[in-house]
Amino acid sequence: xxxxxxxxxxxxxxxxxxxxxxxxxxxxxxxxxxxxxxxxxxxxxxxxxxxxxxxxxxxxxxxxxxxxxxxxxxxxxxxxxxxxxxxxxxxxxxxxxxxxxxxxxxxxxxxxxxxxxxxxxxxxxxxxxxxxxxxxxxxxxxxxxxxxxxxxxxxxxxxxxxxxxxxxxxxxxxxxxxxxxxxxxxxxxxxxxxxxxxxxxxxxxxxxxxxxxxxxxxxxxxxxxxxxxxxxxxxxxxxxxxxxxxxxxxxxxxxxxxxxxxxxxxxxxxxxxxxxxxxxxxxxxxxxxxxxxxxxxxxxxxxxxxxxxxxxxxxxxxxxxxxxxxxxxxxxxxxxxxxxxxxxxxxxxxxxxxxxxxxxxxxxxxxxxxxxxxxxxxxxxxxxxxxxxxxxxxxxxxxxxxxxxxxxxxxxxxxxxxxxxxxxxxxxxxxxxxxxxxxxxxxxxxxxxxxxx
Ligand code: 5GP
Ligand code: MN
Numbered sequence: 001x002x003x004x005x006x007x008x009x010x011x012x013x014x015x016x017x018x019x020x021x022x023x024x025x026x027x028x029x030x031x032x033x034x035x036x037x038x039x040x041x042x043x044x045x046x047x048x049x050x051x052x053x054x055x056x057x058x059x060x061x062x063x064x065x066x067x068x069x070x071x072x073x074x075x076x077x078x079x080x081x082x083x084x085x086x087x088x089x090x091x092x093x094x095x096x097x098x099x100x101x102x103x104x105x106x107x108x109x110x111x112x113x114x115x116x117x118x119x120x121x122x123x124x125x126x127x128x129x130x131x132x133x134x135x136x137x138x139x140x141x142x143x144x145x146x147x148x149x150x151x152x153x154x155x156x157x158x159x160x161x162x163x164x165x166x167x168x169x170x171x172x173x174x175x176x177x178x179x180x181x182x183x184x185x186x187x188x189x190x191x192x193x194x195x196x197x198x199x200x201x202x203x204x205x206x207x208x209x210x211x212x213x214x215x216x217x218x219x220x221x222x223x224x225x226x227x228x229x230x231x232x233x234x235x236x237x238x239x240x241x242x243x244x245x246x247x248x249x250x251x252x253x254x255x256x257x258x259x260x261x262x263x264x265x266x267x268x269x270x271x272x273x274x275x276x277x278x279x280x281x282x283x284x285x286x287x288x289x290x291x292x293x294x295x296x297x298x299x300x301x302x303x304x305x306x307x308x309x310x311x312x313x314x315x316x317x318x319x320x321x322x323x324x325x326x327x328x329x330x331x332x333x334x335x336x337x338x339x340x341x342x343x344x345x346x347x348x349x350x351x352x353x354x355x356x357x358x359x360x361x362x363x364x365x366x367x368x369x370x371x372x373x374x375x376x377x378x379x380x381x382x383x384x385x386x387x388x389x390x391x392x393x394x395x396x397x398x399x400x401x402x403x404x405x406x407x408x409x410x411x412x413x414x415x416x417x418x419x420x421x422x423x424x425x426x427x428x429x430x431x432x433x434x435x436x437x438x439x440x441x442x443x444x445x446x447x448x449x450x451x452x453x
Pocket of ligand 2: 203207239240349
């Protein structure tokens with residue numbers, strides 16, 4: 001903003017009133033920074049700010065704080081864009097824009113601490129340098145149990161452990177999977193999980209590890225075909241690929257590209273699955289490339305069903321189907337097997353509370369962080385606020401007591417009817433978690449009542 005003499009003015013609450021004789025002139029140098037999506041516009045803005053800064057310094061010797069503030073906003077937004085560059089499906093990055101942005105980063109800004117690209121390459125090198133042979137028998141056995149603690153392991157180590165799961169279930173020999181193809185596949189899966197509080201690569205690892213544990217605990221290797229086990233493990237691995245951190249309700253209410261693309265029908269799960277088959281479409285990552293057409297079709301069909309089944313909006317529909325089959329469950333019946341596979345993926349997906357408290361509780365913090373991010377954004381954008389994500393309405397205990405009572409216990413109880421050995425492995429820890437959070441809830445309520453009195 002300039003005054004009648006052409007001097008730049010600082011916009012502030014102490015600014016003198018405008019008049020016809022001494023009017024202010026506004027020159028737009030930036031529109032709302034947060035809403036600019038295309039890197040070219042950011043570049044233009046950066047140039048104009050730079051130009052303005054030089055003009056001001058020429059004129060008055062020092063640029064006002066506002067210019068530095070705008071410059072730092074542009075810079076921070078560019079960093080944000082770089083850190084979400086993998087969300088390419090949002091239309092944020094065109095191919096040329098991405099390359100352009102990357103080039104500018106290397107040439108102009110001081111190099112950021114470590115770019116996403118470098119970080120991933122480091123993980124890749126560590127992963128490839130670690131041989132799965134180094135994984136001891138003790139760890140291999142531990143990996144088959146729900147008490148496995150994901151927080152003790154680095155991302156590269158988790159990739160090695162995932163490799164162990166594929167080898168120890170004999171998938172490599174059964175499906176003629178070459179080691180380097182499996183490693184490329186696992187690495188691509190890792191790269192396609194976003195750096196968000198909950199639905200990240202660590203969640204992918206936990207869900208896959210729980211599925212692996214359940215396969216061993218229930219002796220499914222002797223009840224289902226190897227190909228069905230491959231479907232279940234790979235579905236668990238891929239089930240949240242490229243999750244943006246905002247759920248289906250948000251996608252639909254905000255009319256995002258994903259909701260548009262999938263006509264509001266499980267937009268996220270459809271996307272996770274499409275990303276999975278996008279990865280598999282690259283020959284160097286295609287762990288299914290040595291299978292027959294029929295085998296491939298069977299696996300693709302199975303994975304689509306299992307991943308789409310993770311939409312919690314379909315929870316009751318799937319659980320009820322399973323309940324009906326329960327008294328006469330038949331491992332040779334195709335429909336029964338299909339529902340069981342969906343149930344196994346669903347159980348693994350929401351199994352954090354079946355883990356030891358020290359492992360489970362940090363996961364709840366991550367989940368609530370992601371929930372609160374969503375409800376904050378809904379409030380900002382004037383969208384309907386999802387009640388169970390509202391930081392003004394939910395707390396750790398209230399969130400868990402309801403989820404355990406109405407979702408986890410009914411689901412886990414049903415699976416335990418088919419596999420009684422799961423009682424001690426998943427049902428008991430979940431009951432303990434319910435006690436823990438119920439006590440916490442009562443204590444919080446007691447405190448509130450005392451405060452009110
Ligand atoms: P996902 O999005 O991971 O595929 O599907 C599982 C959904 O179930 C999560 O997004 C979340 O809404 C819900 N969920 C999973 N675990 C928990 C939990 O421990 N507590 C609560 N309150 N919700 C959970
Ligand atoms: Mn999940």
